[in-house]
Amino acid sequence: MRTRARAPHGRRAVVVGGVRTPFVKAFAELMKVDTIALGAAAMRGLLERHPVPRRDIDAVVWSGVILPSIWPNIGREIALEIGLDPAIEAMTVTRACASSLQAVTTAAAMIERGEADVVIAGGSDSTSNAEVKLPQKLVHAAAPLMFGKRTAGDVLGALSQLMPLGQIVPRAPRVVERTTGKLMGEAAEDMARRNEISRAEQDHFALRSHQRAAAAIASGRLAREVVPVAAPRSGDDPAEPRWVHSDTLVRADTSLEKLARLKPAFARGGGDGTVTAGNSSPLTDGAAAVLLMSEEKASALGVVALARVAAWSYVGVDPADQLLIGPALAMPRVLDEAGRDLGDIDLVDMHEAFAAQVLSVLKALESGSFARERLGRARAVGAVDPARLNVRGGSLAFGHPFAATGARMVTTMAHELRESGKETALLGICAQGGLGAAALLENAAS
């Protein structure tokens, strides 16, 4: 819950570069590319775009949400896959949708603490390659047949345990809370109802996300952040892959009318829901990578520092309450730690799991009673100026590969600070389990 104490020895971590793969709808162009291959594409792309002597890299802090159960430390596998020196150590962290922000801040902490000077952080997720779990009942019933000396009785016994068959059919993975059994979309629906967020407000927010993302793509500014991924052609010569160069989910041509036609996706009992496929982030495949250094190392190498990782905070809330409200608690903590007001912040970038969730968080930040009751502050944190919020679009438009989103946000905001000459960017991410995350980036040039 607590924000971290300032580094006593004054070492500071800076972001010197970041890239990501195209974000692609799950079970589409990147279906045959697993999370390790996606991560390899991002990490390889990072080192091509931001060359650094390989011997200077100290560590890899990677992240994932849907991890392969036999190689959960995908960070190490990715590093070996792209041929990094085996002496470079690697770990993999997981914190649901805030995973790659966790990777970035863990890397920053290592640098501040003097453990490392150069760290690659990031995350990858391939929803298309989620392992479809065999029900435990099937595994346990079949074990005597597979691993023991079988008798006819064992076979009959196993079969009788497996009736009715409906219980042993493998189930598709769903984004469901373990403690409450609620789908994440149902939690967003609850938040919309409880915070009085209308369908129109949600659709309007989603439309703006698409428009801004489309404008960012059209302007070419995202090109330096996006590296292509090679997807094997099924059946064809693996030596001749199909290259995926660009995001596939952003809809430049969407409109309020089109969004309004979509049916509620999560309303129980049907009818009066407001959360639709159009104002929710879709299942997505992708990866993102960020290069961090100590300020000293960056200047020694003559590398341009984009942004300092100035402060961060992680919080937990009761998943049975407002599951995705966490950023409303984490973002004020970061402001407090950095000694800044929301009014001082030039850019605010929030992960858009659902329009209803972002709008609920914004409403909480604007509320005086929320500030008094939940934050122990005398006054509201403040209203976020729409002109400063998610200026290059967000997860509703780009999609949301769980463990790539945080690193995507850090990448885009670091570049944005550098390019615009602006001072500060505040990041906010909600995550499964009732977690909230926030971080503050400062322009490294000032």
Next chain:
Amino acid sequence: MRDVLLELGARPAARRLVARLGLPLPLPVRLTRAGGPWEAQPLADQFIAVGAASPSPLGPTLARTIARAGASAVLSASASASAEAFREMGRAYGRTAGTVPVAGPSHGFRVDALVFDATELDGPSRLRAAYDFFHPLVSTLRPSGRVVVLGRPPAEATTTEQAAARGALDGFTRSLAKEIGRRGSTANLVQVAAGGDAHLEPVLRFLLSARSAFVSAQPLMVGTGLSGLPDPPLVRPLERKVALVTGAARGIGQAIAERLAQEGAHVICLDRPADDTAGGQVARALGGSFLPVDIGVDGAPAAIAAHLRERHGGVDIVVHNAGITRDKTLARMSEEQWDDTLGINLRAPLRIDQALLDEGLLRDEGRVVCLASVAGIAGNHGQTNYAASKAGIAAYVRRRAGELAPRGITVNAVAPGLIETRMSAAMPALVREAARRLSALGQGGLPSDVAEVVTFLSTPGAAGVSGAVLRVCGGALIGA
């Protein structure tokens, strides 16, 4: 002990049959109860209708209590003066406050609780507001619902009219409790004394929750506690507290020990050395310790004090639960039956407390809870000894409460009615059946119902409740 009517009442088909045949069988409903430790949001996703006799300064407290406990307020027009406070608190906790339709509740409108703020009554004519609020809404209350009326103590009234109006709320609440009890619902009056506003929230939270399932038809006074204490914790309120529970080897005492331990207390389970096995098992199961002492012997207070001093350096919570019955009409009662009952039930708690106070072992902001009995309030055939001891306890806690108030120590009694235990199983079947059906809720309580009340009174949040005798009887008491 099996309750056939309660089991029958749990079957919808049986309920329908009884209704169709017009049988005069009062089928009680199974009460909604909560198990385990306190939840941060005991009223999650509930709807609570709120009304007021006049604009009240307690509006914001009420709004905060409801929203923080996870419920949404539904305001009647009478509470419109507090609408802004409810709107603000609703926003802080994402629990939007709604309003009762002006034309009256629509079909399908249901609430989990009705709260009526009558703290600002000036005289009898204002009482009409209670009728106006409850009349259309009482039928919208869900089963195991809650009614809480907020008033002020008549003794603090500034005019005779005001005193009369305040007193009227007591009869109103008790009668409403009897009317709604058949559906498992309860009604209670909270009298907020001067200085009690700051201590109201935990009391309201408790009375509105499933933890107070068997508490009904009575007034409870919330008064001045120590001021400047930190906000009481919502969960695990007894962490780092040391609790002594007498008679903890079984029944109600065991239930109390378990609940206190669940809330984080280290519980010293005291019982007779003869109950070594049972008491030791209880203590081990809840991670506490067993203290074998017969509280009827002269050296008991000193032995208890020595144990608390040496092992724990003091004690925060003392629950005087151990008790016995030796029923006989007075003419047939032996000297031993009289002496044993008064010795264990009345003399022992007084002597133990005195020893703890003399040695400075009862810590500041401590909690003393004594087990009294409805028999002690109403009297009972064959229980002159028992009722004397329990009525003595009631008077004792009132007196001690005043003495210890400056140290923030509260002293209260809990008076169970018919609780389904070994003791009640031994009652003649007809008497037990009558006792069950005469209560407003139409059934006996469980040891856990008593344990919940004792636990609440042991928490830091109960700072405003002292000198009270709280009945846990399902609204069984006639009159009084």
